Amino acid sequence: MKSISLYEERASFVHDVDPITKLWYILFAILIPIILPSFTISFLFVGISLVLLLAAQVIRKTIPVFGFVFLILITVVIIQGMFKPENETVLFQIGPLTMYKEGLLYALTITLRVINIIGAFMILILTTKPSDLVESLVRKGMSPRIGYVISSVFQIIPEMMSSMGTIMDAQRARGMETEGNLLVRIKAFLPLLGPVVLGSLINTKERAMALEVRGFNSQVPKTYLYEEKKYRYSRALQIAMLLLTVTALAWRIFL
Amino acid sequence: MKKIIVEGLKYKYPLAEALALNDVTFHVEQGEFIGIIGKNSAGKSTLCQALVGLVPHFYKGAYGGKVIVDGLEVKNRSIADISLKVGMVFQNPFSQVTGSKMTVYEEIAFGLENIGIPRSEIIDRIDSVLNLLKIEQVKNHNPFDLSGGQMQRMAIASIIAMKPEILVLDEPTSQLDPAGSEEVFQAIQSLSKQGITVILAEHKMEKVAQYCDRVLLLNDGKIVDFATPEKIFSREDLEEQGISAPVYTRVCKALGVKKTGTDEYPVTLEDAEKALRGRVV
Numbered sequence: 001m002k003s004i005s006l007y008e009e010r011a012s013f014v015h016d017v018d019p020i021t022k023l024w025y026i027l028f029a030i031l032i033p034i035i036l037p038s039f040t041i042s043f044l045f046v047g048i049s050l051v052l053l054l055a056a057q058v059i060r061k062t063i064p065v066f067g068f069v070f071l072i073l074i075t076v077v078i079i080q081g082m083f084k085p086e087n088e089t090v091l092f093q094i095g096p097l098t099m100y101k102e103g104l105l106y107a108l109t110i111t112l113r114v115i116n117i118i119g120a121f122m123i124l125i126l127t128t129k130p131s132d133l134v135e136s137l138v139r140k141g142m143s144p145r146i147g148y149v150i151s152s153v154f155q156i157i158p159e160m161m162s163s164m165g166t167i168m169d170a171q172r173a174r175g176m177e178t179e180g181n182l183l184v185r186i187k188a189f190l191p192l193l194g195p196v197v198l199g200s201l202i203n204t205k206e207r208a209m210a211l212e213v214r215g216f217n218s219q220v221p222k223t224y225l226y227e228e229k230k231y232r233y234s235r236a237l238q239i240a241m242l243l244l245t246v247t248a249l250a251w252r253i254f255l
Numbered sequence: 256m257k258k259i260i261v262e263g264l265k266y267k268y269p270l271a272e273a274l275a276l277n278d279v280t281f282h283v284e285q286g287e288f289i290g291i292i293g294k295n296s297a298g299k300s301t302l303c304q305a306l307v308g309l310v311p312h313f314y315k316g317a318y319g320g321k322v323i324v325d326g327l328e329v330k331n332r333s334i335a336d337i338s339l340k341v342g343m344v345f346q347n348p349f350s351q352v353t354g355s356k357m358t359v360y361e362e363i364a365f366g367l368e369n370i371g372i373p374r375s376e377i378i379d380r381i382d383s384v385l386n387l388l389k390i391e392q393v394k395n396h397n398p399f400d401l402s403g404g405q406m407q408r409m410a411i412a413s414i415i416a417m418k419p420e421i422l423v424l425d426e427p428t429s430q431l432d433p434a435g436s437e438e439v440f441q442a443i444q445s446l447s448k449q450g451i452t453v454i455l456a457e458h459k460m461e462k463v464a465q466y467c468d469r470v471l472l473l474n475d476g477k478i479v480d481f482a483t484p485e486k487i488f489s490r491e492d493l494e495e496q497g498i499s500a501p502v503y504t505r506v507c508k509a510l511g512v513k514k515t516g517t518d519e520y521p522v523t524l525e526d527a528e529k530a531l532r533g534r535v536v
Contacts, residue, residue, distance in 0.1 A: 129357075131355070131356070131357055131361075134355075144369075147355075148353075148355050151355040151356075152353065152354040152355040155354045155355070155357075155397075155399060156354045159354070159399055202350075203349075203350045206345065206347060206350035206351070207350045207351070207352075207353070207354070208313075209304075209309050209313055209345065210345055210350060210351040210353070210410075211353060212309065212313060212334045212335075212338065213307055213309070213334065213338045213341075213342065213343045213414070214338065214353070214365055214366035214369060214413065214414070214417070215335055215338050215339070215366050215369035215370040215417070216335075216369055217333065217334065217335045218335040218338070218339075218369050218370050218371070219335065220369075220370055220371035221371055222368055222369060222371060223367070223368050223371050223372055223373060223374060223377065224368055224374065225360075225361060225364040225367075225368060225374065225377055225378070227374070
């Protein structure tokens with residue numbers, strides 16, 4: 001079945017780290033550059049994230065994501081470089097367009113921040129099974145109902161898409177035109193909505209009943225098929241990140 | 256011991272005009288294998304759902320009378336409480352897949368995790384139901400990638416793993432081929448022999464005749480008859496009730512051959528053979 005999850009199965013120490021520690025890392029990687037806003041720190045964190053992605057052998061999967069993000073960042077660079085109100089120092093000129101130093105430096109800060117945040121999230125998303133993440137959150141006290149909603153989305157959406165394909169085929173078999181110019185395609189799309197939406201509603205009702213009889217609303221404390229995923233150094237990593245954050249705060253306040 | 260007591264059960268779905276169940280009364284003993292038959296919209300599924308509490312708790316609607324399963328009055332208990340005693344398998348295997356689990360193995364574990372079974376026992380139970388329903392070979396597949404028949408076996412396995420004392424099955428073999436249905440029926444029969452009470456709504460009359468101890472015939476939400484398969488399928492008004500007897504019974508009826516020493520027609524292949532041979536020789 002086609003999956004909409006980006007998880008990549010690999011054998012690496014990054015994959016072995018438990019999801020909670022990865023969540024900590026996201027927070028850590030976002031907080032520190034805010035506390036200590038220097039280029040060195042930002043570059044350092046982008047570097048760490050990239051090294052971790054490399055170590056996890058998932059760097060190739062990040063290319064389309066970064067590609068998309070760069071598209072947006074380019075507009076930031078252009079707009080800030082040309083039009084930031086504090087712009088004074090002319091860096092270079094291309095025809096009538098002038099790029100200023102202040103704007104470009106500011107754009108660089110934003111770019112580094114964005115890449116840093118995306119990188120930290122990619123570590124979590126590419127190296128953690130969605131079900132593992134949800135399970136560890138439920139163990140930490142998140143409601144199992146919310147957990148169910150999150151993890152079922154990864155399967156129900158592709159299912160809905162495949163049932164949409166079936167309905168579209170059935171309608172094509174009865175002579176509906178589904179290919180051609182935009183207008184034809186929009187016309188073909190409208191009659192799809194009824195069956196897909198109603199069908200999903202009916203399925204949802206039946207699924208809700210099936211969940212009920214399988215004790216979904218049971219008040220008994222839940223147990224788990226798998227043992228909790230534990231990484232040997234996760235406690236140490238978490239404490240280290242906490243200490244570094246405190247140190248960074250102290251540095252910022254007192255020095 | 257009476258496992259299921261239904262007294263004067265009346266039920267109307269919200270927004271419906273007619274009663275879906277009208278004054279239904281019957282008792283079931285522990286360990287019995289009961290078949291529910293009747294034409295479409297006779298009330299079979301509604302009755303099944305009334306035994307697990309989906310009627311009335313899930314649908315709401317107008318409810319009267321009493322349903323007591325294993326000492327619990329359905330009206331006053333939550334579905335979660337009842338689900339510990341009564342397991343139900345639905346018609347459509349597809350919508351019974353939870354969608355939150357990536358493999359068949361985890362899917363079967365879903366119910367067990369919810370009711371707080373310890374980890375080591377979860378694993379034991381899953382292994383035994385995978386074996387009972389012969390789906391070990393697909394245990395690491397994604398539930399949505401299974402064929403209809405395998406999905407149906409998985410749905411049954413998921414409920415059986417929860418070890419209910421009463422098992423309610425609503426057309427559990429609709430997607431299975433004849434050999435597959437036979438296997439599933441045998442698996443259910445072996446559970447029934449272990450003392451589990453089984454309630455089964457089904458259209459395959461040959462199977463009902465072969466496996467059920469008693470058969471409940473429904474029409475328009477009312478009980479027409481509740482008796483042994485021989486007695487039910489020997490009725491003269493089956494056509495008016497919208498069902499047809501097993502093919503063996505029809506053959507024997509056409510030939511006028513009754514079971515020796517009774518006023519009833521044979522309902523299984525073995526009995527029909529016995530009765531017909533007795534006449535030929």
